[in-house]
Amino acid sequence: MVRRAIYRSSAIILIFIFLLAFMSSAFADKSFAVDMAGVFTAEEKESLEQKAIALGRQFSMDIVIVTTSDAEGKSSRDYADDYFDYNGYGTGADRDGILFLIDFDNSEAYISTSGSAIRYLTDERIESILDDVFDKGLSDRRYYDAAFAFLDSAEAFLNKGIPKGQYTVSEPVENTLTTAEVVIGAAVSGVSGLIFLSGTKRRYKSKPKARIFEYKNNSHLNLGITEDNLVNSYVTTRIIPVANKPPRSSSSGRSTVHRSSSGRSHGGGGRKF
Known part of the structure; x- marks a missing residue:
């Protein structure tokens, strides 16, 4: 035994x-501080890496900082989403995580969220984080300070938890037409326009009908003088109770999501610098 x-x-x-x-x-x-643009010293990169790893372990998600000078022809949003998806970031089945990108190619700072991070970092919170990023470093080209401001601000919101009333909405999908659809649509519109024009011209060419009433010879106009006298007037007032006023709408808990090229759902937001 x-x-x-x-x-x-x-x-x-x-x-x-x-x-x-x-x-x-x-x-x-995996590296959690990827400095492809070469804006951090070795000590700064190590500091950001350790902070990102510790924060990620605390909240069971991957938190990544990326800088690049070549977005490969993509927008900052697409580059951030793809870098997160195709480099194996994200924990758990929902790939929970946050990626902060400083994109020198598009001159934009972008935050991409995935999984549970979408609920933590609402649209309003992302804007607040970007305020800190710009105010505490990025506006002055202090890129290490900007990246650290991102980590500090994100940590503050993660500690607050998912905001009360949080909800997720999908970004409207833009419909695009192929070249063939454009040509077919133009041809159909052109033919319809010609048919309408032809019918209109035929109607105008028809013989005019004789007037039933010769209004120029048989009509008379007499303008008399009339007066309106105001006798009495009354004004009625009523106080509308506050309870009857419609409630104000709030978007503070909204997280707007979109689909990346991998088909995964991401939230996020960015700002030019």
């Missing part, structure tokens, strides 16, 4: 060690 208990304890310890090693290797395989 004692030997069996020892074996069981040893097995549990080995499984625990294996899980720790697996988690450590998973974090080691």
Whole structure:
């Protein structure tokens, strides 16, 4: 019995060690401060990396900082979403995580959210984080300070939790027409216009009908003088109770989402610099 208990304890310890090693290797395989634009010193990059990893572990999500000078022809939003999706970021089934991008190609700072982070960082909160990013560094080209401001501001909102009344709405999908659809539509419109024009011209060419009443010769106009006298007037007033006024609409809890090229759902927002 004692030997069996020892074996069981040893097995549990080995499984625990294996899980720790697996988690450590998973974090080691990914960088959480990717400075492709080369704007951070080695010490600054390490500081941002450690802060992002610690914050991500605290809230069970991946938090990433990326800088680039080449967005590969994409918008900042598409680049941020794709970098997050195609480089294996995001924890859990919903790929929870946040990516902060400083895009020197498009001159834009962008925040991309995924999974549960969409609910934490609403549209209003993202705008507030961007305010901090610009006020505390980006406007003055202090990129390390801007990135650290992102981490501090994001941490503050994550600690506050998902805001009360949070809701998610999908961004309207833009409909685009193919070249063939444009040509067909123009042809159909042109033919319809010609038919209408032809019919209108035929109607105008028809013989005019004789007037039934010669209004110029047989009509008379007499303008008399009339007077309106105001006798009495009354003004009625009524106080509308506050309870009857419609409630003000609020979008503070809204998180707007869109689909990335991978088909995943992302929230986010950006601002030019």
